Each structure stands twice: as structure tokens, then as C-alpha cells.
Amino acid sequence: MSVDGWNTVLVLGGIRSGKSEFAESLVTDAPVVRYVATAPEGDPEDTEWATRLAAHRARRPGSWTTEETTEDPRRLADVLESAEPNEMLLVDDLGGWVTVLLDPDHQPADDVATIAELAEAIRGCAARVVLVSPEVGLSLVPTTPLGRAFTDALGAANRAVADACDAVVLVVAGQPVWLKSVATATEPSAPVTATEPSAPVTVTAPTAAATAPVVASLADTEPTPEVQLPDVLTPTPPAAPRAEPGNPWAAPTMALPMVSTGLVIQPGMELPMPDEYAGPQAVDRLATLDVPGAGLGVLDRVVGFAAATQGTSTPAAWGSVRVLLLHGDHAGGAAAGTVxxxxxxxxxxxxxGQGALARLAAESGASLQVVDTPASAPIEDQPALAPEQVESALRYGWRLAEQAADAGVQLLVLGACGAGTEAAAAAVLAATAGAEPPAVLGRVITDSGEIDDAAWMIRCAAVRDALHRTRRSSRGAKDILAELGGGDVAVATGVLLGATARRVPVLLDGPVGLAAGMVSRDLAGQARHWCLLADHGGHPAVRLAADVLGLTPLLDLRMDLGEGANALVALPLLRSVLALSATLPVHPSLAGTDDTDPAVDEPESTDPSYADPDLTEPDSTGPDFVEPEPAGPGPASTGADEQPATGWRAG
Incomplete structure (x- = not known):
């Protein structure tokens, strides 16, 4: 869509304007969609109305759930108040809701109070909500009392809901026109100053507007220094992809089958690999730079990784960085010990824009995107997700990476916050790497800083029971996600695959990202080569998964600020290393008349036309080969060697 950062949006439009189709396009690929139907069934003999309702039902994907509120208009407010943060609600439409509200069966009723109750429920709704409503203000005043009552009630409902929603869009002849954006929906008590965003998100609606970074005053009474908050983005599910020229999903980044429902993610996908020559060339080039001592130490791996993913021996520091924070809870014993x-x-x-992660993102100039993922069922009793939810979550994660790549993001930081994530990651490791749950489950620390051994044992038991329940199940990637991994691991796996397809490197941090890396091996083994691990954070699951994936942590800080935060602490250091390697000159002792960098010289040609004629056909009558005398001291010599054995230039 054209406005980022919304949590609730009202879609207005006339009859046959395309408002319902546009609203559905906003939620098509959300992981969890609940369709709230408000329209009454109508006269059984009205076949035209029945046909309309059938057409609406036919457009809904099978993974959506439907909720009816026609029996009691006040139930719509109850549905909104009880919605979970990981859900996406589509209410279609308020015209049907007002029709039921004015029905004589529901009278006498205080219509004004019911509408105010609905608006208050929208303001406090934890889920993301899209509401559809007819715009009746452009027609003539009805000539009947009932018609006037309907238009008055619907107009009042539209105004109240529009005031409660973050954004409002009017659809005219299928074309959306945004009437209210998030920038204009601020509370009077919290004034904000908007500035021009540096990297707006690529969106699907024709009008372009982006979420601006916010600069807010911390107090109204005393002048205080302004605090720079990060560019907080909200994921916008794009419309269903179409296999037509110019569609970003048809970009030549990978060879994947496409069907009418969208992208098909399947095992054995052939995704791009980093440049196998640029990485070693960049590391060799470091030995020629004017750096004292032994150089960058183990951080030369950062230069090699950036060079391989950027396809150049002189990689640049990552400029545009986006943090994806996946939020999804796991029910049952996996969440034992959490508040x-x-x-x-x-x-x-x-x-x-508050908390450690947001502050670190602001310091690093990174945008922050909080992504709600499907809630996971207790893995000790049943599968965490349904198979169709796994497919939707994988595609959703892939498209999040696509949106980041289209917005010019050069590095993704993947983190998660959710109850039970460590136990779910341990279950995935046990299923993919044969690990024992107690060996990969970290200690449970309470809010007061105490170790909760009882909660730790409950988590171990939950993982053990889940593995026993699935002992005869397939160990394919999608089966593991459905049985054990859950929504956040599934979305994270889709992010890794999508980032690989678009050649965007990913900085991992925490058990969820590493568990996704383990699962992605079965779908596309190339994904792990686009991942970098800054710090293991003291998590045993991260240590084991990193060892299996061949990801050596660059640092050993042992911080536990939450997933994503540890990586942001290390990000300025990694950027400094890249900036240093890209700007330092060659050491004077190695500078000569030849300007060619020895690390990137072309290999000698094997073409016979370039061969020395004296060497192409050796003379059989010549003397036998004689071992030449060494030019310097050998291994058995007691003389001093003029060059260090490591290959690095001496300081």
C-alpha cells in the first residue's frame, strides 16, 4: 500500500468501486487472516444477492477463517477487542453492519453508543484491521424515512471509524486515493515532527508515501534534548503476484515455479551463490594495505563475506540496514517461565521506537520493522502450525525480503521476540542435527535475575514429548516447521530464502534465525552462504547451529539484550572494518610502477597461442632437470627469514 506504519485502515468506496478487492489485496499474504462477515443472508428468493455473497466467499483463500457477526451488531466490537496481535482482521462491510444495527429485531437500541463502542474497540485493537464501508455521502438524500435513517447511521459510523483508524483510503473506479495517512493521525498530546525518510519501503498501491522517522519531545513542560527515534516500519502484505512482465516477482533472481496462487517454495531450489573469487581476493588485498601490525585479525572474515556478497574485492560498508523483528508466541511448555x-x-x-533494540537501530541509522507471525500451538500435543500456514508464512517472509531489496536495503538484521522461541529452536535443532534438548536449551532467567530450573525442566519435557510425538514423521523442511518450528521460524526461513534470491546478506542473531538457517538447508543450501553471525550471545543452540552451518561467530561478547540487539551492537564495528579496508592505500614498500593490484591480477592464460615456444616442445636431447638452488633459507636452515610465515606483511 502507499502508506506505511498503519495498524487500522478504513477502505471507503461506492457500489462496484472495487473497494472489497482492494481491501483483500492488503491482507492477501498475511500469515493469519480472519474475515469478519457482517452482511445478513437476506431474502432466500433474492438470487442476485445470494450470487454476490457467493462471489465474495469464492475470493477468500482456504487458509482464512470466517467469523459472522450478523446475530448481534455489538459482537463486532467484542471480536476486535479479543483479537490477537498476530492476526489480521478484514471487516467487510460496515454497510451490512449498520443494516443489522437498524433491524427492528435489534431495537430499541442506542445506535450512537454502539457506534462509539465500535470506534473505541478499533483504537484498542491489538491486531491489524482493515474495514470496508460504502461511502454514501455523494448520493441524493433518500426520499424515505428508512433510507434517511440508514444514510445518517452509516455516515456517523464512517466518521467515527475514520477518526479511530490510522489511515483512510477512498476507492474510485478501482483506483485508491489516500485521504488520511499515518503522519496525520498523531495524537494531540504527542506532537511529532516528520522529516524526509532516507529509504522508503517499496509499496504496491499507485500513490507513494513513506513512513518518516519521528523526532519527539520527551516532555511538554521543560525543554529537553530531542531524541532521534528509528524509522519504524510496519510490514505491508503486497497484492497477489501476477506472472506478467515488470512484476517484481518475475525478476530473474531465481528459477522457481509459479502457480496462480503465487510463489512455490520447495526443496532443492537453485538460488544464487556469493562470488567465490571476490572474497579471497579481498582478503589477499588486505595484506597489501598500509596497516600496522597483523592487520584486522579475525575480522578479515567480515571483509571476505562482504566482498563475496557484493561481488567486488573492495567491498563498501553497508549503508541501508533494516532490522526485522519477528513477534510470535509458542503455547504450552515451550513458554514455561515467561511472563x-x-x-x-x-x-x-x-x-x-523505544527499548534497547529501537535505540540501537536509531544509533546505527537502521530502520526497524516489527513483523507479527502466526502463534504456534503446544508442540508437545499437536503440530505448531497447519501445512497451509507454513506455506503462507514462508511466502510472507520471502516477500518481506523482497520489499527490503526493492527499497535498497543492503543488509538485513534478523531477530525475534516471543514466548517459547528458544524451546522451538531447540526442537528444530534436535530434529535436524540430532541434538539432545538439555544440551541446547539455555537456562531460564526470571525478571529478577534468578535461575528458574523448574521452568527449564518443563521446556525440556515439552521438547522431548514433541520429538516423541513426531518420531515417525517426515523430517523434511516444511514438516519440521509445521510440527516443531512454528510461525516465527517459518517466517524467518522465508526471509533467508528471499534474501538469498535477491542477493541481500543477513546478519543473524539468536536461536530463531539459526533454526531457520538449519531448516533452509533442505530448501536451498545456498542460503547459509549469505548469512553472517556476529555473536553467539551465550546461547547453546546458537553455538551448535552455527557449528553445523559453518558460521563462526566474529565476537564473543556474551551479551543477552534480546534477538537483534546483539547484532546491532556489533554493526558499527563491522562497518568500520569495511570502511577501513576500502579506503586505506597500499603500503609504500609494495607500491611500484605497476598499478595493477596483485590480488586481482588475471590468471595466466592456458591458451597455447600464448605459450612460450621454447617450452611447448622440450628438446629431448637437452640435459636432465636439475633442482635449482633455493634463493633463501629453507626449513632446515638456521638463517633468519625475511618475510613472516603467515603471509602478512611484517609491521
Missing amino acids: AGESARRAAQARA
Whole structure:
């Protein structure tokens, strides 16, 4: 869509304007969609109305759930108030809701109070909501009392809902026109100053507007220094992809089958690999730079990784960075020891630009995108997700990476916050690497800093029971995600695959990203070569998964600020290393008349036309080969060697 950062949006339009189709396009690829139907069934003999309802039902994907509110208009407010943060609600439409509200069976009723109740429920709804409503203000005043009552009630409902929503769009002849954006939906008590964004998100609607970074005053009474908040983005599910020229999903980044429902993610995909020559060339080039001592040490791996992913021996520091924070809870024993609602508080904190992750993102100039993932069922009793939810979550994660690549993002930082994520990652490791749950489950630390061994044992038991339940199940990637991984691991796997397809490197941090890396091996083994691990954070699951994937942590900080935050702490250091390697000159002792960099010289040609004629056909009558005398001291010599054995230039 053309406005980022919304949580609730009202879609207005006239009859046959395309408002419902546009609203559906906003939620098509959301992981969890609940369709709230408000229209009454009508007269059984009205076949035309029945045909309309059937057409609406036929457009809904099978993974959507449907909720009816025709029996009681007040139930719509109850549905909104009870919605979960990981859900996407589509209410279609308020015209049907007002029709039921004015029905004599529901009278006498206080229509004004019911509408106010609905608006208040929208303001407090934890889920993302798209509401559809007819715009009746452009027609003539009805000539009947009932018609006037309907238009008055619907007009009042539209005004109240529009005031409660973050964004409002009017659809005219299939073309959306945004009437209210998030920038204009601020509360009077919290004034904000908008500035021009540096990297707006690529969107699907024709009009382009982006979420601006926010600069807010911390107090109204005293002048205080302004605090720069990160560019907080909200994921916008794009419309269903179409196999037509110019569609970003048809870009030649990979060879994948496409069907009418969208992208097909399947095992054995052939995705791009980093440049196998640029990485070693960049590391060799470091030995020629004017650096004292032994150079960059183990951080030369950062230069090699960046060079391989950028396809150049002189990689640049990552400029545009986006943090994807996946929020999704796991029910059952996996979440033992966690405080109820704590993960939702962390996600809301990040959305508000507060907390450690948001502050670190602001310091690094990175944008922050909080992504709600499907909630996972107790893995000890049943599969975490349904198979269709796994498919939707994989495609959703892929498209998040696509949106980042289209917005010019050069590095993704993948993190997660959710109850039970460590236990789910341990279950994935046990299924993919044969690990024992107690060996990969970290200790449970309470809010007061104490170790909760009882909660740790419950988590171990939940993982053990889940593995026993699935002992005869397939160990394919999608089966593991459905049975054990859950929504956040599935979305993270899709992000890794999508980033690989678009050649965007990913900085991993925490068990969820590493578990996704383990699962992605079965779908596309190339994905792990686009991943970098800054720090293991003291997590045993991260240590084991990194060892299996061949990802050596660059640092050993042992911080535990939450997934994503540890990587942002290391990001300035990694950027400094890349900037240093790209700008330092060649050491004077190695500078000569030949300007060619020895690390990137072309290999000698094997073409016979370039061969020395004296060497192409050796003379059989010549003397036998004689071993030449060494030019310097050999291994058995006691003389001093003039060059260090490591190959690095001496300081």
C-alpha cells in the first residue's frame, strides 16, 4: 500500500468501486487472516444477492477463517477487542453492519453508543484491521424515512471509524486515493515532527508515501534534548503476484515455479551463490594495505563475506540496514517461565521506537520493522502450525525480503521476540542435527535475575514429548516447521530464502534465525552462504547451529539484550572494518610502477597461442632437470627469514 506504519485502515468506496478487492489485496499474504462477515443472508428468493455473497466467499483463500457477526451488531466490537496481535482482521462491510444495527429485531437500541463502542474497540485493537464501508455521502438524500435513517447511521459510523483508524483510503473506479495517512493521525498530546525518510519501503498501491522517522519531545513542560527515534516500519502484505512482465516477482533472481496462487517454495531450489573469487581476493588485498601490525585479525572474515556478497574485492560498508523483528508466541511448555504478555509488550515497545533494540537501530541509522507471525500451538500435543500456514508464512517472509531489496536495503538484521522461541529452536535443532534438548536449551532467567530450573525442566519435557510425538514423521523442511518450528521460524526461513534470491546478506542473531538457517538447508543450501553471525550471545543452540552451518561467530561478547540487539551492537564495528579496508592505500614498500593490484591480477592464460615456444616442445636431447638452488633459507636452515610465515606483511 502507499502508506506505511498503519495498524487500522478504513477502505471507503461506492457500489462496484472495487473497494472489497482492494481491501483483500492488503491482507492477501498475511500469515493469519480472519474475515469478519457482517452482511445478513437476506431474502432466500433474492438470487442476485445470494450470487454476490457467493462471489465474495469464492475470493477468500482456504487458509482464512470466517467469523459472522450478523446475530448481534455489538459482537463486532467484542471480536476486535479479543483479537490477537498476530492476526489480521478484514471487516467487510460496515454497510451490512449498520443494516443489522437498524433491524427492528435489534431495537430499541442506542445506535450512537454502539457506534462509539465500535470506534473505541478499533483504537484498542491489538491486531491489524482493515474495514470496508460504502461511502454514501455523494448520493441524493433518500426520499424515505428508512433510507434517511440508514444514510445518517452509516455516515456517523464512517466518521467515527475514520477518526479511530490510522489511515483512510477512498476507492474510485478501482483506483485508491489516500485521504488520511499515518503522519496525520498523531495524537494531540504527542506532537511529532516528520522529516524526509532516507529509504522508503517499496509499496504496491499507485500513490507513494513513506513512513518518516519521528523526532519527539520527551516532555511538554521543560525543554529537553530531542531524541532521534528509528524509522519504524510496519510490514505491508503486497497484492497477489501476477506472472506478467515488470512484476517484481518475475525478476530473474531465481528459477522457481509459479502457480496462480503465487510463489512455490520447495526443496532443492537453485538460488544464487556469493562470488567465490571476490572474497579471497579481498582478503589477499588486505595484506597489501598500509596497516600496522597483523592487520584486522579475525575480522578479515567480515571483509571476505562482504566482498563475496557484493561481488567486488573492495567491498563498501553497508549503508541501508533494516532490522526485522519477528513477534510470535509458542503455547504450552515451550513458554514455561515467561511472563504473560511480555513479548507483546516488547513488540509494542519496538513499534513505538523505544527499548534497547529501537535505540540501537536509531544509533546505527537502521530502520526497524516489527513483523507479527502466526502463534504456534503446544508442540508437545499437536503440530505448531497447519501445512497451509507454513506455506503462507514462508511466502510472507520471502516477500518481506523482497520489499527490503526493492527499497535498497543492503543488509538485513534478523531477530525475534516471543514466548517459547528458544524451546522451538531447540526442537528444530534436535530434529535436524540430532541434538539432545538439555544440551541446547539455555537456562531460564526470571525478571529478577534468578535461575528458574523448574521452568527449564518443563521446556525440556515439552521438547522431548514433541520429538516423541513426531518420531515417525517426515523430517523434511516444511514438516519440521509445521510440527516443531512454528510461525516465527517459518517466517524467518522465508526471509533467508528471499534474501538469498535477491542477493541481500543477513546478519543473524539468536536461536530463531539459526533454526531457520538449519531448516533452509533442505530448501536451498545456498542460503547459509549469505548469512553472517556476529555473536553467539551465550546461547547453546546458537553455538551448535552455527557449528553445523559453518558460521563462526566474529565476537564473543556474551551479551543477552534480546534477538537483534546483539547484532546491532556489533554493526558499527563491522562497518568500520569495511570502511577501513576500502579506503586505506597500499603500503609504500609494495607500491611500484605497476598499478595493477596483485590480488586481482588475471590468471595466466592456458591458451597455447600464448605459450612460450621454447617450452611447448622440450628438446629431448637437452640435459636432465636439475633442482635449482633455493634463493633463501629453507626449513632446515638456521638463517633468519625475511618475510613472516603467515603471509602478512611484517609491521
